[in-house]
Structure formats: structure tokens, C-alpha cells
Amino acid sequence: AQSVSQHNHHVILSEAASLELGCNYSYGGTVNLFWYVQYPGQHLQLLLKYFSGDPLVKGIKGFEAEFIKSKFSFNLRKPSVQWSDTAEYFCAVGGSSNTGKLIFGQGTTLQVKP
Amino acid sequence: DTGVSQDPRHKITKRGQNVTFRCDPISEHNRLYWYRQTLGQGPEFLTYFQNEAQLEKSRLLSDRFSAERPKGSFSTLEIQRTEQGDSAMYLCASSVREGLLSTDTQYFGPGTRLTVL
Numbered sequence: 395a396q397s398v399s400q401h402n403h404h405v406i407l408s409e410a411a412s413l414e415l416g417c418n419y420s421y422g423g424t425v426n427l428f429w430y431v432q433y434p435g436q437h438l439q440l441l442l443k444y445f446s447g448d449p450l451v452k453g454i455k456g457f458e459a460e461f462i463k464s465k466f467s468f469n470l471r472k473p474s475v476q477w478s479d480t481a482e483y484f485c486a487v488g489g490s491s492n493t494g495k496l497i498f499g500q501g502t503t504l505q506v507k508p
Numbered sequence: 509d510t511g512v513s514q515d516p517r518h519k520i521t522k523r524g525q526n527v528t529f530r531c532d533p534i535s536e537h538n539r540l541y542w543y544r545q546t547l548g549q550g551p552e553f554l555t556y557f558q559n560e561a562q563l564e565k566s567r568l569l570s571d572r573f574s575a576e577r578p579k580g581s582f583s584t585l586e587i588q589r590t591e592q593g594d595s596a597m598y599l600c601a602s603s604v605r606e607g608l609l610s611t612d613t614q615y616f617g618p619g620t621r622l623t624v625l
Contacts, residue, residue, distance in 0.1 A: 440614075440615070495564065
């Protein structure tokens, strides 16, 4: 069965701390991987995506993610978080089929304390 | 830059009533998706259109749910005989086909929050 698992449901960090949010997936075939962010009161926005090539992907606002195929993982990282990074983060997987649908994890709420 | 818009943003209805939501995708995006999101969960896929053709429907989409995209532009999602379990955020996303071997990047709207009393 296709699924995405985000291990951390709620993370609390102080400003300038480093961030790593875990994402593991179960999916047969070629995968495309995404991280979306939802700031309070706003809609889902794309942070970064992996389709192919370099497994280390850089996104907006200093975020990056590494695709490790052998571990079925796509963890999100940021070396130094800011208060404005407080949001909910969703990992999603899509495949190379024609449907284009995304399967999302349950999300991780990040709270950054000033 | 006009993003995906959804109307209404909030809908409160009584159990048993019918409701209809509208989604306007980004101009010239030929793919349109509907998802449902409940509290504490990620979005769950409901259905998607390529132009006016509905190409896939999730098992979550019971017979009470119907979606249309009559002219390949805006889409509507109707829920008949609403139940309290239908209370959720209904999200619309759109994309343009990026290639044969990759998933499109989907751009999401603000959602319609449905509350069934």
C-alpha cells in the first residue's frame, strides 16, 4: 500500500536551532517527493520537490531535503530556524503514473520559540 | 499572479442538506484535483480532472459526492445529504502537465471549510 509516514507530530525548537523532520514513504515504482508548508491562516505552499538527479534538493527559505532511496526517506532540514518558520509541514509522494495524485503524510507542527 | 481560488471559504450546513463548492484553477492549468483534510491529518486525495475528463476517483468519494469540470476550467464539488462525518476542509489544487515521467507540481487553494451540524 502507498503511504507516507512523518515521525514527528509536534516539534518545538528555539530560534537558531537546527531542524530535521523525518519522512518515510512506501511506494512501488519511481517516486516524486514533495514538502509542502502551511503557515497559520494560509494555504499549502510548495517548499521543495525531488523528481530525479541530485538527491539533495534545495528549496525556498533555506530549507533542503535529502532523498535516500535505500531508506525510503526524504527528510527535511534547515540549519537555523526562525520564528517565522512556525507552521505545519507535510511530506507527500507521487509517482510516475498518469494520475498525478499526491499521498500526504499526517503533517508535523513546528513551533519555533523566539 | 492569480492563484487557485475557492468559494465559499466557509460553509455551515445542517445534516441532510446539499452543498456545492467551487474551485477556479490557475489559468491554463489543465489538471485539477480535490482533496479533503481533517484536523490533524494530511490532505487525502478525492478526485482529479484532466481538462473536463474525470480520470480518477478515490474510494473516499462515496455516491453522495460528485465533481464536475464542465468546460475544463472551474470545477464544482457537490455533497448530497451531508453527514457530520463530512465536516472537513476541502482543498482544490491545479497543475499543468510537466512531463510523462513525473508528478506535476500542484498549487493549492485556500480551501473550503465545511461544518455539518
